[in-house]
Amino acid sequence: MKTRCHNCGTTASLDLLVSTNAAGRAFAEAFNVPAPLAPLMLKYLGLFRPANRELAFGRATTLLSEVNPFVNAGKLTFDRQTTDAPVGAWSWGINQVLAARDAGTLKLPLTTHNYLYRIVQGYDHRKHSVEGDEAAKAWSGTTTSGATVMLNGLRKPVLAGKTQRETWDIVMQEQNPGETADEAYERIKEKY
Structure with missing residues (x-):
């Protein structure tokens, strides 16, 4: 076989x-x-x-x-x-x-x-789990208080009123050539 x-x-x-x-x-x-x-x-x-x-x-x-x-x-x-x-x-x-x-x-x-x-x-077991209940909610659409997103290995709070996925997508769209995702996040976080 x-x-x-x-x-x-x-x-x-x-x-x-x-x-x-x-x-x-x-x-x-x-x-x-x-x-x-x-x-x-x-x-x-x-x-x-x-x-x-x-x-x-x-x-x-x-x-x-x-x-x-x-x-x-x-x-x-x-x-x-x-x-x-x-x-x-x-x-x-x-x-x-x-x-x-x-x-x-x-x-x-x-x-x-x-x-x-x-x-x-x-x-952080309080925010993430094997089933991913809290992380899945934050990622897929339900904004969770205290939710974070990983950018270049650094944990950042989600943008105000956004989910993890929305935050990730916004950062990726705003990222300039040669700029890390973390740098892009820091540059744009005040807009949100």
Whole structure:
């Protein structure tokens, strides 16, 4: 049976993928996280795939083995800070990274996990959850008091009377060439 990974682009038989040593290790490492996180991890892994090439199994294994210990420990140590990082933080963080990719603000392919780590450090269980109830409301249309939006890894309050998505869209539209999303936000926030 042949299968093609929509994230890394490789095509091979399922038995070959599991029996190949590097592939087997990558496969095992990909599912060495809590079950709800596995599909998101695979999508995240696709962000490291070089343009016009497949992501090597050895590289995939290395990438996953760098993140998985933090995920499984529920704590992230990055930039000399240790932060609680439950499964919900990782789920929310990966979704934020994928949203940045979809918005075109993420330079691909990724080479490190630093962007994800910074986002996960900003996770607040009172504002974000695995189901994303508060974050989903703020993002999709219901303005939530105290809602924030991540811009270049920095948490900013949503613009007055706007949702996270509306704030994100406004900042992206107003952003000048060579200006970061954070700089654009600071420049336009007084208008709103």
